[in-house]
Amino acid sequence: MGDPDIELLRAIAGGDHLAFKGLVERYQSRLLNFLFRYLRDRQAAEDLTQEVFLKVYQAAPRFEPRARVRTWIFTIAYNLAVNELRRRWRRRLFRLLVPEDPEIEAPEAGNRLELEETMAESLRLLPHNQRAALLLRVRDELSYQEIAEILGVSRASVESLLFRARDRLRRLLRNRGAR
Amino acid sequence: MRCVDVKERLSAYVDRELDAALQRSVGEHLDGCVRCREELAALRAIDAEIQALPQVGMGPEFAEAVTVRACKDFLARDGSHVVRTGPFARLENLLEALFEVLEASGSVRTRTLDEFSDFPPLSMGYVYCRLLGLCTGD
Known part of the structure; x- marks a missing residue:
């Protein structure tokens, strides 16, 4: 299995800045869109996209080509996104215990326009792992094996996640009158 | 194959991730089953809608x-x-x-502790950090 990004990563490990810039240009749009659809937050998606590349730069010398480079990059992105969701969950929990000024909640209201998008909203209602699997498959066209490596589950689990994700999405859309 | 067995495999069939024999069996069932073909069309329509979501760019x-x-x-x-x-x-x-x-x-401050910096003031997490001397209280 030839991986066209291996040479790019080797060059980055050797300090080639142009190679790094090339890798950023190659993956920035895919990562940003994956993180945006996964988190439903443009600013967080941009910040995390940047963080993914900084981690790639730091870890390039230690990369071992057991997995494809793109699988590795998406794994970093997925792990950062999961951490972000956990952080938000913790923050929400603490806000319940210690209420803050109402103005802190204001940014949430800015998402109303996005909520009008039925499909995007239905995607948001999927469990996190189902949403990630579906986005990686349908938007990024990754194989089940690659998705399994990224999510840290078996290939059979990916098959089940995708089946349940599509089934649930279909029912959600039907209930909303989109089907 | 029965419809119920096919339905469970349609998602992997759409993705061409079934093994060759199973892919063929599901295909043969679909040739003769209108209801399963409708299921298949619905799945493909969902995928098409996900793909059609607008792209964001840097x-x-x-x-x-x-x-x-x-x-x-x-x-x-x-x-x-x-x-x-x-x-x-x-x-x-x-x-x-x-x-x-x-x-x-x-x-005092390490990278892994950065994630604690967004605890709201006077929250349990913030107080815990203060007790451990990890937050500077600024």
Whole structure:
């Protein structure tokens, strides 16, 4: 299995800045869109996209080509996104215990326009792992094996996640009158 | 194959991730079953809608900005950009990483603790950090 990004990563490990810039240009749009659809937050998606590349730069010398480079990059992105969701969950929990000024909640209201998008909203209602699997498959066209490596589950689990994700999405859309 | 068996496999069938024999069996069932074909069409329509969601994009300066920041961060951390080769490269990298961890454990703010900085004031997490001396209280 030839991986066209291996040479790019080797060059980055050797300090080639142009190679790094090339890798950023190659993956920035895919990562940003994956993180945006996964988190439903443009600013967080941009910040995390940047963080993914900084981690790639730091870890390039230690990369071992057991997995494809793109699988590795998406794994970093997925792990950062999961951490972000956990952080938000913790923050929400603490806000319940210690209420803050109402103005802190204001940014949430800015998402109303996005909520009008039925499909995007239905995607948001999927469990996190189902949403990630579906986005990686349908938007990024990754194989089940690659998705399994990224999510840290078996290939059979990916098959089940995708089946349940599509089934649930279909029912959600039907209930909303989109089907 | 029965419809119920096919339905469970339609998702993997759409993705062409079934083994060859199963892919063929599902295909043969679909040839003669209108209801399963409708299910298949519905699945494909959902995929098409997901693909059609609008793309978001970065500004043209993003790649340049990340490259500059990555280089700065790297130089700030390591002082010089040395790529080790040779038989002891792995051992040297391991020792360097070990010393980094030991140094970091002696400092007040480390990278892993950054995530605690967004605890709201007077929340349990914030108080816990203060008790441990991890938040500066600024």
